[in-house]
Amino acid sequence: MDRTTLKEIDPNDDWVKIRTIDLHTGGEPVRAVLEGYPLLNEASVLEYRNFFQKNQDFLRQSLMLEPRGHSDMYGVIVVPSQRADFGVVFMHNEGYSTMCGHATIAITKLAVDSGWIEKVEPLTKVIIEAPCGILTAFAEVVDQEVVSVSFENVPSFVVALDQVLEIPELGVIRYDLAYGGAFYAFVNAIDLGLKCDRTNYQKLIQAGMLIKKGITTNGVTLVHPYEDDLSFLYGTIFIESSENAQVDSRNVCVFADGQLDRSPTGSGISARLAIHHARNELGENHWMTIESILGTQFKCQIKESVKFSKYDAVIPIVKGRAFYTGRHEFWMDPNDPLVAGFELR
Structure with a gap:
């Protein structure tokens, strides 16, 4: 045969x-x-x-x-x-x-x-x-x-900074909310005693879903200025510093029904750029490098500042490779x- x-x-x-x-x-x-x-x-x-x-x-x-x-x-x-x-x-x-x-x-x-x-x-x-x-x-x-x-990307903007919410399973969490084509909550991983690495994979998913549920139920109401279909919290993004001196920080996004993004999350880092801009931490045309849970990298920068409805927004540029x-x-x-x-x- x-x-x-x-x-x-x-x-x-x-x-x-x-x-x-x-x-x-x-x-x-x-x-x-x-x-x-x-x-x-x-x-x-x-x-x-x-x-x-x-x-x-x-x-x-x-x-x-x-x-x-x-x-x-x-x-x-x-x-x-x-x-x-x-x-x-x-x-x-x-x-x-x-x-x-x-x-x-x-x-x-x-x-x-x-x-x-x-x-x-x-x-x-x-x-x-x-x-x-x-x-x-x-x-x-x-x-x-x-x-x-x-x-x-589309205009990306901050909804709220330094919000506080108590989640019974996690305690009091501090988070930022921003939009980069979808709405995300941003949390410092160290605040929850977590590391953005493979050994914490399941813990990150569990915490990400609890935070998403908590904010959706008791947090800030999300309203897109032009499209009702976009008015929902898509995911939770955990942030921590990187051990790689050539990388600015690490992103791990938990979205949908407990999916964990293997990439640095392009729409998520677009929203992060809006947060950095709102905090006066980043100007235009300055490249940042963000890595994923795998160590894979996207580069990103703010192209320009724009007005988007009532929001002071930015136009992000995100760069990466596909295979x-x-x-x-x-x-x-x-x-x-x-x-x-x-x-x-």
Whole structure:
């Protein structure tokens, strides 16, 4: 038997077929969905997000959860856009994100490498419509290879600083609230006796979810100035100093239903830039380096200050690298009792 030769196996006509390219950015997975989702006529990305949430959520569950994914899988659905080169709908184990920096870096690399956008050296510009607004990304191209990606995020702003909340399981915590395409609570890890390392993985998830629940229930009310769909606390970000002298600090983000970001969290460090700016700790055009729980790094800086409704906001720039991990065609057999996926922890 020649095990390198396989008889052609084709899905039945009534099976759903989803084609993807998988990547990672800083260790955080990105499953980019290219074919298989239904498309709408002249819809905005927010309309796509609402449509997928209400009518196609079994596809998200099937792609993100086991047996095709896992509890920490992350995805992005590429859709047409009337306002940009293309649109993106972000998804995870619980639902749909409003912004994602690591996925923006990955999909920009894929768009340029795939020829959706003509590859131009040294920088190829890509305009992306995300649920939170328009993102401007730049692929750095050297000898026809995309070696890094940076993007200008939406206006990012501080909601509240130095807030205090008692959480029975954790005691009194101090936190900041800021927006970088999604709303985050920022907590110093040392205040909880935690380290942002792999040995504290489960403790960080547990504490992050308790803080998110506590703030959502008893903390500051979050209201996006223009879109009600964006008015919710997405995650908790723990901050600590880095042992690497070339790195400014470490970020660990716990989001959705207890997912822990392997990357430094692009939208999260965008919100951090707004906090640093509000505290007069960081000016424009000064690069910071933030590392993840794995030690992978994003660079970030404030491009400019802007007014965003009532908020004094900043336009962040975030820079990182993405890498391909595979190409897939997933099949959903309607007779499979686990076709919608499952989750075990």
